[in-house]
Structures are given as structure tokens and as C-alpha cells.
Amino acid sequence: MTKNIMKYFKEFDCMQDEGVAHVMPIFTEVKSETDDEKQRSFDSSDLPILALRNMVLFPGITMPVAVGRSKSLALVKEAQKTNSLIGVVCQIDEEIEDPTQNDLHGVGVVAEIIKVLELPDNTTSVILQGKACFKLDRITTVKPYLKAEVTMLDEVMPKSDDKEFEALVLSIKELTFEMLQKMGEGAREMMFAVKNIGEPAYLVNFLCSNTPIESYVKQKLLEERNLVKRGYMLYGILSKEAQLVELKAQIQNRTREDLSQQQREHFLQQQIRTIQDELGNSEDDDIENLNERAASKKWNEETAAHFEKELKKLMRLNPQVPDYSVQYTYLDQLLNLPWNEYTHDSFNLKKVEAKLNHDHYGLENVKDRILEHLAVLKLRGDMKSPIICLYGPPGVGKTSLGRSIAEALNRKYARISLGGLHDEAEIRGHRRTYIGAMPGRIIQALIKCQSSNPVFVLDEIDKIGQDFKGDPSSALLEVLDPEQNCHFHDNYIDVDYDLSNVLFIATANSLSTISQPLLDRMEIIEINGYIQEEKVEIARKHLLPKLLKENGFAKNEVTFAKPALMSIVENYTRESGVRELDKKLAKVLRKLARIKATGEQECPKTIGVGNLKEYLGAPDYTRDRYEGNEFAGVVTGLAWTAVGGEILFVESSLSRGKGEKLTLTGNLGDVMKESAVIAMQYLKSHSSQIGIDYELFDKYNVHIHVPEGAIPKDGPSAGVTMVTSLASTFTQRKVRDHLAMTGEITLRGKVLPVGGIKEKILAAKRAGITDIMLCRDNKKDIDEIKGDYLKGLTFHYVDTIKDVLNFALLPEKVKDAVEL
Numbered sequence: 069m070t071k072n073i074m075k076y077f078k079e080f081d082c083m084q085d086e087g088v089a090h091v092m093p094i095f096t097e098v099k100s101e102t103d104d105e106k107q108r109s110f111d112s113s114d115l116p117i118l119a120l121r122n123m124v125l126f127p128g129i130t131m132p133v134a135v136g137r138s139k140s141l142a143l144v145k146e147a148q149k150t151n152s153l154i155g156v157v158c159q160i161d162e163e164i165e166d167p168t169q170n171d172l173h174g175v176g177v178v179a180e181i182i183k184v185l186e187l188p189d190n191t192t193s194v195i196l197q198g199k200a201c202f203k204l205d206r207i208t209t210v211k212p213y214l215k216a217e218v219t220m221l222d223e224v225m226p227k228s229d230d231k232e233f234e235a236l237v238l239s240i241k242e243l244t245f246e247m248l249q250k251m252g253e254g255a256r257e258m259m260f261a262v263k264n265i266g267e268p269a270y271l272v273n274f275l276c277s278n279t280p281i282e283s284y285v286k287q288k289l290l291e292e293r294n295l296v297k298r299g300y301m302l303y304g305i306l307s308k309e310a311q312l313v314e315l316k317a318q319i320q321n322r323t324r325e326d327l328s329q330q331q332r333e334h335f336l337q338q339q340i341r342t343i344q345d346e347l348g349n350s351e352d353d354d355i356e357n358l359n360e361r362a363a364s365k366k367w368n369e370e371t372a373a374h375f376e377k378e379l380k381k382l383m384r385l386n387p388q389v390p391d392y393s394v395q396y397t398y399l400d401q402l403l404n405l406p407w408n409e410y411t412h413d414s415f416n417l418k419k420v421e422a423k424l425n426h427d428h429y430g431l432e433n434v435k436d437r438i439l440e441h442l443a444v445l446k447l448r449g450d451m452k453s454p455i456i457c458l459y460g461p462p463g464v465g466k467t468s469l470g471r472s473i474a475e476a477l478n479r480k481y482a483r484i485s486l487g488g489l490h491d492e493a494e495i496r497g498h499r500r501t502y503i504g505a506m507p508g509r510i511i512q513a514l515i516k517c518q519s520s521n522p523v524f525v526l527d528e529i530d531k532i533g534q535d536f537k538g539d540p541s542s543a544l545l546e547v548l549d550p551e552q553n554c555h556f557h558d559n560y561i562d563v564d565y566d567l568s569n570v571l572f573i574a575t576a577n578s579l580s581t582i583s584q585p586l587l588d589r590m591e592i593i594e595i596n597g598y599i600q601e602e603k604v605e606i607a608r609k610h611l612l613p614k615l616l617k618e619n620g621f622a623k624n625e626v627t628f629a630k631p632a633l634m635s636i637v638e639n640y641t642r643e644s645g646v647r648e649l650d651k652k653l654a655k656v657l658r659k660l661a662r663i664k665a666t667g668e669q670e671c672p673k674t675i676g677v678g679n680l681k682e683y684l685g686a687p688d689y690t691r692d693r694y695e696g697n698e699f700a701g702v703v704t705g706l707a708w709t710a711v712g713g714e715i716l717f718v719e720s721s722l723s724r725g726k727g728e729k730l731t732l733t734g735n736l737g738d739v740m741k742e743s744a745v746i747a748m749q750y751l752k753s754h755s756s757q758i759g760i761d762y763e764l765f766d767k768y769n770v771h772i773h774v775p776e777g778a779i780p781k782d783g784p785s786a787g788v789t790m791v792t793s794l795a796s797t798f799t800q801r802k803v804r805d806h807l808a809m810t811g812e813i814t815l816r817g818k819v820l821p822v823g824g825i826k827e828k829i830l831a832a833k834r835a836g837i838t839d840i841m842l843c844r845d846n847k848k849d850i851d852e853i854k855g856d857y858l859k860g861l862t863f864h865y866v867d868t869i870k871d872v873l874n875f876a877l878l879p880e881k882v883k884d885a886v887e888l
Contacts, residue, residue, distance in 0.1 A: 110152060110153045110178070112202070112217065112218050112219065112220065113208070113217045114208060114209070114215050114216075114217070115153075115154070115155045115178070115202070115215060115216055115217075115218050116143050116146070116147060116152070116154045116155065116213060116214070116215055117143075117154070117155045117156075117157055117172075117176070117204075117207070117213075117214040117215060117216045118133075118135075118140055118143055118144070118154050118155065118156050118157070118179075118213075118214075119140070119157055119158075119159050119167045119171075119172060119214065120133065120156060120157070120158050120159065121158075121159050121162040122158075122159075122162050122283045123158060123283065124158045124277070124283055124286035124287050124289075124290055125156045125176075125177045125179060125196060125198045125277070126177065126198050126273040126274075126276055126277045126289075126290060127177055127198040127199060127200055127201060127223070127273060128197075128198055128269070128270050128273050128274075129197070129198050129273055129274060129277045130182060130195060130196065130197040130198075131195070131196060131277070132185075132193050132194065132195050132196075133193065133194050133195075133196055134187075134191055134192070134193050134194075135191075135192045135193070135194050136191065136192075137165070139166070139211075139212065139213040139214065140213070141192060142212045142213050143212075143213040143214075144181065144184060144192070144194050146213075147181055148181055148184055153178050153179065153180055153199065154178070154179055154181065155176050155177070155178055155179070155202060155204075155216065155218060156176055156177050156178075156179045156196060156198070157172045157173055157175075157176035157204060158172070158173050158176070158283055158286075158287055159171055159172060159173075160172065160173060160284075162283075167214075168207065168210075169204070169206060169207040169216070172204060173204075173287050173291075174203060174204050174291075175201060175202070175203055175204070175221070175287070175290055175291045176201070176202055176204055176218075177198040177199065177200065177201055177202070177290070178198070178199045178200050178201075178202055178220075179196040179197060179198050179199060180196070180197050180199060181194055181195070181196060182195040182196065182197050183195045198273075200220060200221075200223075201220070201221040201223065201290065201293070202218040202219060202220050202221055203218060203219045203220075203221055204216055204218055205217045205218055205219055221293055222293065223269075223293060223295060224293050224294040224295060224296075225269065225295055226295060226296050230296070232296070233268065233295075233296050233299065234268070236296065236299045236300065236303065237268040237271060237272070237299065239303060240271070240272070240275065240299060240302060240303050240306065241262060241271065243303065243306050243307065243310060244262055244275060244306060245259060245262070245263075246310060247306065247309060247310045247313050248262075250313050250314065250317055251313070262274075262275075269295055272295060272298060272299050272302060275302055275306070276289045276290070276298070276302055279302070279305060279306065279309065280309075281305060281309075285305070288301070289301055289302065354382075354387075354396060355379070355382070355383060358379060358382075358396075358399055358400075358403065359379070361403045362375055362379075362403060365403065365407050366407050366408040366409065367407040367408065370563075371407065371563050374562075374563055375399070375402060378395065378398065378399055378402070379399060381395060382395045382396060382399060394500070398500060398560070401507060401511075401515070401560070401561070402561060402563070404515045405511065405514060405515060405561070405565065406514060406515075406517070406518045406519050406520050407520070408520060408566075409518065409519060409520055410519060410520050410521045410569065411478060411479050411480060411519050411521060411522075412478065413442070413445065413477050413478060413479065413521075414476065414477055414478040415442060415445075415446040417439055417442055417443060417446075419476075420438070420439065420442060420476040420477065421435065421439060423472065423475060423476040424438065424472055424473070424476055427468075427469075427472035427475075427610075428465050428468070428469055428472060429598075429602060429605050429606045429609060429610065430598065430602050430606075431464075431465065431469065431595060433593050433594075433595075434456075434458065434469060434593050434595065437454070437456065437591070437593060438473055438476070438477075441453070441454055442477070452550045452554075452568045452569070453521070453550075453568065453569055453570055453571040453572070454550075454571070454591055455548045455550065455572045455574070455589055455590045455591060456571075456572070456573050456574070456590065456591050456593060457529070457573075457574040457575070457576060457587075457590035457591065457592050457593065458573060458574070458575050458576070458593055458595055459575075459576050459577075459578075459579055459592055459593065459594050459595065460577070460594060460595030460596060460597070460644070461577060461597050461643075461644035461645060462577055462643075462644070462645055462647070463643055463644060463645020463646055463647035463648075464595050464596075464597060464598060464644055464645040464646075465595075465645070465646075466575040466595060467483065467525060467527055467575055469573070470483065470523055470524075470525035470573045470575075471483075471523075471525075473523055473571070473573065474522070474523035477523065477571070479519070479521060479522055479523050479571065480517035480518070480519040480522035480523070481517075481522060481523050481525075482513040482516060482517050482522055482523075482524050482525070483524075483525045483527055484509050484510070484513055484524060484525065484526050484527065485527045485528060486526055486527060486528050486529050486531065486532050486540070487527065487528035487531040487532075488531060488533060489532050489533065489540045490532075490533035490534055490535050490540065491538065491540065492538025492539060492540050492542070492543045493508065493538070493559070494508060494509055494540060495508045495509060495510060495540050495543035495544060495547065496508050496543050496557070496558055496559050497511060497558040497559040497560035497561065498559060498560055499559045499560070500560060500562070505560055506560060507558055507560040507561055508558050508559075508560070510524075510547060510556070510558070510567070511558045511560070511561055511565070514565075514570075520566065520569055520570070521569035521570060521571070522570060522571070523570075523571045523573065524570055524571070524572050524573070525573050525574075525575065526544075526572060526573070526574040526575070527575050528575065528576070528577075529544075529574040529575065529576050529582065529586075530576035530577055530578050530579065530580075530581045530582050531581070532544075541582070541583050541586050542583075544586060545585055545586060545589065547567060547572070548572060548574075548586065548589045548590060549589050550568060550589075553566075553567040553568055553570075554566045554567065554568040574590060579592070596644075596826060596827065597643070597644025597645065597827065598644065598645065598646060599826070599827070599830045599857065600634065600637050600638060600830065600834065601856075601857065603633075603637045603641075603646055603649055604630060604633045604634055604637060606646050606649075607628070607633050607636075607637075607646070607649055607653060608628070608630075608633065611646065611649065611650050611653055612628065612653060615650070615653055615654050615657050616657065618654075619654070619657040619658060619660075619661050620661055620664075621657065621660075621661070621664075625673070626657065626660060626671075626672070626673060626674075626675065627673065627674050627675070628653075628674075628675045629674060629675065629676045629677070631676070631677050632675050632676050632677050632679070632680060635677050635680055635687075636649065636652050636653070636680065636684070637649060638689075638834070639680075639687035639688065639689055639690070640652050640680070640684055640687060640688050640689070641688075641689070642688075642689045652684060655683065655684060656675060656680075656683045656684065659683045660672065660683075700796045700797050700799075700800045700801070700802070700881075701719055701720040701721060701793050701794070701796050701797035702717060702718070702719050702793065702796075702803070703717070703718050703789050703792045703793040703796065703803055703809070703876070704716075704717060704789070704807065704808040704809070704835075704837065705717070705718055705785075705786050705788075705789035705808065705809060705810060706785070706808050706809070706810040706828035706829075706831060706832055706840070707781070707783070707785065707786070707810075707824075707828070707831075708783075708785070708823065708824025708827050708828055709827075713824065713826075713827030713828040713829070713830055713831030713832070714831050715808060715831055715832060715835045715837070716774055716775070716776075716781070716786070716789075717774070717775055718772065718773075718774055718786060718789045718790055718792075718793045719772070719773045719774070719775070719793065720770060720771065720772045720773070720790075720793040720794050720796075720797045721770075721771050721773075721797060722764075722768040722769070722770060722771075722797055722798070723768060723769050723771065724767065724768060724769075725767075725768060725769035726766070726769070727764075727765050727766040727767055727768055727769060728769070729769040729770070730744065730745065730748055730769075730770050730772070731769070731770070731771040731772070732744050732772050732773075733771070733772075733773045733774075733777065734773050734774030734775065734776070734777045734781060735774075735777045735778065735779060735780050735781060736774060736781055736782065737780065737781060737782025737783070738782070739782050739783055739784050740774075740781055740782050740783060740784075740786055742784075743784055743786055743787040743790055743812070743813065744772050744790050746787065746791075746813055746814070746815055747787060747790040747791035747794055747813060748770065748794060749815060750791055750813065750815060750817060750869060751765075751791065751794055751795060751798065752765055753815075754817070754869075754870075757870070758795055758798075758799070758873060759799055760795075760798045760799060764798060770794065770797075772790060772793065772794070774786075783822075784812035784820075784822065785810045785811060785812060785822040785823075785824075786810075787811060787812045787813035787819075788809050788810065788811040788812075788813055788819055788841070788866075788869070788872050789809055789810070791813055791869055791872070791873075792809065792872060792873065792876045792877070795873050795877060796877060799877065799881075800881045801877040801878060801879070801880070801881055802877070802878040802880055802881065803876055803877060803878070804839065804875065804876055804877075804878055806836065806837050806838040806839060807837070807838075807839045807840075807841065807876060808832045808835075808837045808839070808840055808841070809840070809841040809842065809872065809876065810822055810825075810828055810840075810841075810842050811841075811842055811843045811846075811866070811872075812843075813869055817868045817869040817870060818867070818868060818869075819843045819866050819867060819868060819869060819871070819872065820843060820845075821842075821843040821845035821846045821849075822842075822843070822846070825842070825846050825849035825850065825853075826849065826852075826853055826857075829850075829853070829857070829858070829861060830857060832861070833857070833860065833861060837861070838860065838861065838862060839861075839862050839863075839864060840861060840862070840863050840864070841863075841864045841865075841866060841872060841875065841876065842863065842864075842865065842866070843865065843866065843867075844865040844866065844867055846865075847863075847865055850863060
């Protein structure tokens with residue numbers, strides 16, 4: 069009881085309108101109202117109501133309230149803005165979030181907002197001063213906050229010469245002083261406050277508000293309009309509280325005597341422990357255990373000296389104090405690290421290559437880099453591990469590749485997820501001065517692996533965040549720098565650790581969010597999305613065997629025809645990786661498992677194209693097909709997307725006008741719009757060479773459109789497509805059949821190389837394209853593609869826009885050509 073009263077009398081503990089706690093009101097004597105306050109009025113038929121939880125405000129009392137509910141915040145802001153009074157009513161049930169009239173007590177207090185405070189923890193505190201009581205008649209408005217019709221209630225005050233009331237107030241004050249004195253020094257401030265209150269009515273309301281009693285009891289005190297009767301009720305409550313304080317003091321005295329006995333027993337126990345230590349009979353073998361483990365560690369002299377120093381510090385500590393467990397945990401973590409303990413790498417390069425090929429289809433660049441590293445390590449015998457960053461779209465096997473590399477090298481494996489990491493201490497660890505300090509993720513992973521040369525996959529390194537706690541990407545600079553990571557310093561371990569033998573493999577979907585210093589420390593290997601043929605092979609060799617086992621089928625019990633797999637890849641998925649393909653195959657096998665389990669019909673052994681609609685429904689996607697060249701100005705281009713290559717059509721048309729307007733539609737980005745402007749400007753400056761009457765540019769407005777306007781499009785590779793489309797429109801000449809093109813253009817008429825060639829030509833092949841025109845510098849990209857993917861395609865390499873138009877535009881005009 070004493071602790072509760074001390075809490076309310078001493079601490080400034082804000083009472084929330086959403087919590088359950090009392091509050092120490094700000095001690096403010098009621099002063100006479102100014103003329104402005106007297107003139108301030110409110111509409112008793114439409115008074116804003118602030119509902120409070122477990123709190124009752126009395127007239128004349130000033131206290132803070134922490135406001136949290138949206139309706140309460142709206143009310144406070146509006147009242148502060150208009151400088152108006154509000155009504156304050158206590159809730160009957162504090163758990164109700166949005167109270168109605170039935171949830172509120174019938175009597176409240178009109179209050180003035182003295183001040184609104186925005187606290188550092190993003191909460192709002194309002195200081196209120198009670199003015200007068202009212203009766204809540206009915207709620208008139210619910211939104212945006214409660215408003216009610218109220219009736220003001222008069223206070224029945226005692227006469228100025230009422231001796232009975234004076235004696236009552238004196239008794240209340242004496243009883244309060246008696247109770248506060250038993251609380252000790254902590255109640256001195258409260259005693260001073262009560263002593264300096266000269267107004268009897270204010271004293272009664274002050275103690276009614278501050279006595280630690282239930283809110284419904286305070287509400288009864290408020291509803292009592294006769295001040296004398298309210299004083300008698302308060303005196304009765306204080307009498308009960310005084311008896312509880314007296315009982316609490318007696319209990320504390322007995323507890324103090326028991327505590328003295330416990331201290332004596334603890335002292336004797338310490339003496340017994342000392343005697344046992346002298347006799348060599350100590351049961352505490354922590355020190356001996358640590359020494360035995362340290363004897364087998366292969367650490368250097370500096371680390372050994374540091375361990376001895378920290379061990380001596382542990383020996384000086386009393387095992388009963390908290391610092392002992394902290395120090396012991398630190399030494400235990402120090403001993404758990406695999407100091408100079410390594411696994412033996414597998415130098416059978418053919419075996420390693422076979423393992424990598426078995427687990428992953430394609431990804432030749434990554435496999436070659438790992439084999440190169442092993443070859444050098446085999447010849448040299450010692451070498452710092454490379455820092456590799458696998459960059460590519462989701463689902464292409466970047467993360468799983470790390471486990472395969474670890475198994476192929478016969479090394480331990482650990483995956484460290486960096487996505488959403490925003491605390492530098494997650495990398496470097498916390499200093500031991502903090503409660504609950506622990507090593508960083510790098511050290512924790514080494515303890516888990518129990519090897520100093522594992523394979524660490526730093527997953528999603530492009531999704532590291534940063535805030536006031538530090539920048540984790542900057543902390544990774546030390547980890548991923550081969551010149552520095554041999555002396556990696558973790559704040560918790562506080563000893564340098566050699567990470568130079570750890571093979572770090574980072575994965576990322578985008579390089580744009582990785583800091584440049586971090587990029588410089590990594591060897592970037594780009595992993596492109598799988599082409600359609602590669603996805604089919606991955607499904608056949610890797611996905612289906614795994615899914616058959618997961619869904620309860622024997623090996624080869626269900627097979628998928630190759631055309632069916634091609635159809636699933638083309639019509640039911642659109643991604644760079646194979647995650648969606650895995651889900652679609654699993655969906656088919658689940659349906660087959662249901663058929664097999666029910667036994668109602670025979671389960672199919674082979675899935676063909678005709679079965680797909682039954683198990684997967686209608687196709688989710690459709691591929692674009694070549695649509696012919698019957699119209700002038702329609703040209704087929706090639707585009708790269710995150711889910712592979714696509715063909716796109718560029719259409720242009722002319723309309724009579726002043727020739728000042730170039731309209732671009734189709735959700736085009738800024739770079740693509742600039743390509744259209746360059747194409748138009750090139751035609752104007754070379755109109756005589758192309759065979760275009762220059763007057764046409766002054767008579768016709770130009771409109772360029774790229775279909776599928778809901779899809780954003782950008783990039784410079786559509787430059788040659790746009791200039792060909794415009795030239796075809798102005799000349800009304802046909803574009804060569806089954807031709808697609810890609811390349812950037814310049815104002816001088818040069819054609820520049822672009823990226824994504826592999827994906828683009830495969831998209832063209834699927835769409836029925838036979839001829840592809842691209843920059844001569846892109847020939848090196850064609851040479852790197854397997855010959856199987858190039859069958860049926862003819863490539864035409866160009867250097868200038870003139871070369872493009874000479875090949876793309878046929879001499880004859882299109883059917884139904886428009887005379888310009």
C-alpha cells in the first residue's frame with residue numbers, strides 16, 4: 069500500500085486515457101478567473117467529450133493525461149485550435165476501445181486544456197484543469213469524436229462560518245500527515261503540498277483525486293454534490309488507508325529482521341567456502357574446465373595471453389555476483405571458436421566439377437571460377453579465398469549454389485541472411501559492457517561451423533538497411549576485404565580473428581543498392597535468367613525427382629512429356645528462375661496424388677499437353693507472335709525483361725497538322741522517349757537520302773505507340789525500331805517479313821550495342837522470327853550462345869541507321885498505301 073501511495077504522490081507517472089494507472093496531478097492552487105475566462109463559454113447541447121480510463125478529474129485539479137486514441141487526438145487538436153472547453157468523463161469499463169453513452173459514467177467535469185505536450189516517445193500528453201461538474205444527458209455525435217448534451221450541476225458549499233466543516237478538514241489534514249509520516253522521507257514533497265493548501269474545498273478535491281483508490285470510488289466522490297458529505301466520505305477512505313499503511317510498516321519491520329538473519333547465514337556460507345578452498349575441497353570446477361579446454365586450442369601467443377588475463381579476472385570474481393556469469397560466458401565463447409582448425413579441401417577437380425554439374429544446370433561462369441580457385445590452391449598450397457558476388461534475378465539458384473560449392477569442396481557451410489539488417493552490431497558484435505551482449509553473425513557462424521575455412525553465403529546483400537544504429541554495409545567492408553579480414557575484430561570477442569580462409573559468396577538481385585566501396589571488394593558474376601530450354605532440363609533433371617518423392621510417388625512413376633514441360637514454362641510461368649515452375653509442377657502432382665489416394669480412377673502415368681488444362685486451368689500467360697507487315701509503320705523490336713526476353717511492336721502514324729507535335733504513348737520511360745526524338749530528328753536531317761519530302765514534316769503530326777500500355781517500358785534498345793517505323797510511315801514502304809531488331813541510335817546515325825542479347829534472340833525464335841538485325845559490336849554476344857539456340861535464325865550486323873533502313877525497308881509499298 070505504501071509503495072502505491074508513494075507512486076502516486078511522488079512520481080510524475082502520466083495517466084493514459086488508454087491504460088490503467090493513477091497520476092500525480094500538477095499542484096496548482098485554483099486562482100480567480102480572468103475576464104477572458106469568464107467570457108469563455110461552451111454549448112451545453114454539443115460539448116466535446118474526452119473519455120478517460122481509470123481516471124476521474126475533479127473541479128480545480130490540474131493533471132496531465134497521455135492521449136493515444138485517434139478520436140481523443142482529434143478532439144484535443146480541435147479544442148486547442150478553437151481554444152474551447154471540453155468535457156471529461158470516466159469510462160465504466162476500461163477495456164472498451166470505442167465507448168458509447170452506456171459505457172460512460174453519468175457525471176463528468178468541464179475542463180480547460182492548459183497545454184499540449186509532444187513527448188520524445190511520440191506520444192501526446194495534455195494538461196487539463198477541471199472547472200465544473202455536469203450531468204451527461206445523451207450522446208449527440210460519435211464522429212470524429214464524441215459530443216454530448218449536458219446539464220451543469222451546482223456544488224453545495226458549506227457556509228463560511230461552518231465550524232463542523234472546518235473541524236472535518238482539519239481532521240482530514242491531520243490524518244493525511246500521520247499517514248505520510250509513516251511513509252518516510254519519500255513523502256516529504258507531498259506533505260509540503262498538503263500543508264500549503266489553504267482553500268478547504270480545493271484540499272478535499274485534491275485528496276479525492278490523489279488517494280490511491282479504485283476509479284469507481286472516486287466517481288462516487290465526484291457525484292456527491294455536497295462538499296461536506298464528500299469530505300466525510302473522504303475521511304472514511306483515508307482512515308482505512310491509514311490502517312493499511314500501519315499494517316504494511318509492521319510487515320516491513322518483521323521482514324527487516326528476517327533479512328538480517330539471511331545476511332548472517334550468507335556470511336557464514338562464504339566462510340565455509342573459503343575453508344573448503346583452503347582444504348582443496350571446492351566443488352566449483354569452472355576454472356579447471358576452462359583451463360583444460362584452453363590447453364587444446366591452437367591459438368597464437370597474443371590470444372593465449374589475452375585468455376589468461378581474462379581468466380584471472382574471472383578467478384577474482386565472486387561466483388554469486390552477476391559479473392561472474394558474464395565473464396564466464398565470454399571465455400566460453402572464446403573457447404568455442406575454431407582457432408586455426410580447418411577442414412581438408414577436395415582437390416579432385418573432376419569430382420568437384422561433377423558435383424557442381426549434378427546439383428545445378430548451367431551457371432558455367434560460376435563453376436569455372438570455383439574450379440580455377442581450386443586449381444590455384446592445389447598448385448600453391450595456400451591462398452586467400454575469393455570474395456564472390458552472384459548477381460541475378462530471383463529463383464536462379466544463387467543461394468543453393470553456395471551449399472553445393474561447400475559440399476564439392478568438402479567444407480562446412482553456413483548461410484547468413486542480411487536482408488533487412490540495419491544494426492552494425494549484427495556484423496561486428498556488441499561490446500561486453502552492454503547487457504545481453506553477444507558476438508556478431510560472422511563469429512556465431514564460425515562457432516556453428518567449427519571450422520576456420522567454411523563457405524559463407526551472405527544472402528541478399530543488396531537489401532541491407534541503415535539507421536541511427538549504424539551502417540552494416542560499412543562494417544562488411546572489413547569482412548570482405550582480403551587485405552583486412554585476416555585481422556577481423558569483433559567487438560564482443562575483442563581479439564583479431566583470421567577470416568582470409570573463409571570463402572564468402574554474396575548474393576544480390578540488384579547492384580544499384582550496394583555501396584560502391586563494397587562492390588569494389590567483390591568479384592561480380594552475373595547469373596542471367598534461364599532460357600526456356602534450360603528450364604525444361606532443370607525441371608526434368610532436378611525438380612521432378614524431388615517433387616515425386618515429396619508427393620509420395622516412386623521414381624519415374626509419373627513422367628512429363630517434353631512438350632508439356634515446354635507448355636508449362638511458356639504458358640503458366642513468367643520468371644527468370646524456376647520457383648514458379650516448381651510450384652506448378654507440384655500442383656499437378658498433388659492433384660495426381662489425390663487421384664491415386666482416392667482410387668476412384670486410374671492415375672495417369674504420363675502428363676501431356678492435353679492434360680495441363682485439367683490440372684492447371686487455363687494458361688496464365690500468352691507469348692507474343694509475329695503479326696506480319698501488311699501495314700506501314702509497324703516494326704517488330706526486341707526487349708529484355710526481368711523474366712526473360714520479349715518481342716514488342718512499334719507503331720507509328722501520321723495525321724494532318726502543323727508538324728509541330730510528336731505524340732508518344734504506351735507507358736514509355738524517359739530514355740525511350742528520347743530515342744523517339746532522336747529518330748525523328750535523324751529523319752528530318754537525312755530526309756533527302758531516305759527519299760522523304762521534307763515538306764511532309766511541316767504538314768503532318770506524328771504519333772508513335774508501343775502496345776500493352778499497362779506495362780512500363782524504357783531503355784535505349786528500341787532506337788533502331790523507332791527510326792525504321794517512322795521511315796516506313798513516311799515512305800509507305802513495306803518492312804521485310806519476319807524481321808526483328810534491337811539497338812541504340814545516335815544523332816550521327818550510329819547504331820550502338822545493347823544488352824540482354826541472349827534473352828532477346830530466344831524470344832524472337834519463339835515468336836517465329838527468322839531474321840534479327842543488331843549492332844556489329846553485339847556479334848561477340850552471339851558467339852557465346854550455344855549453337856542449338858541459334859538454329860533457324862539469320863543475323864544481320866549493322867553499323868549505321870542507313871544500313872538498317874537499306875535492309876529493313878523493301879522497295880515496294882504496302883497494300884493500300886496512303887498518298888502523302
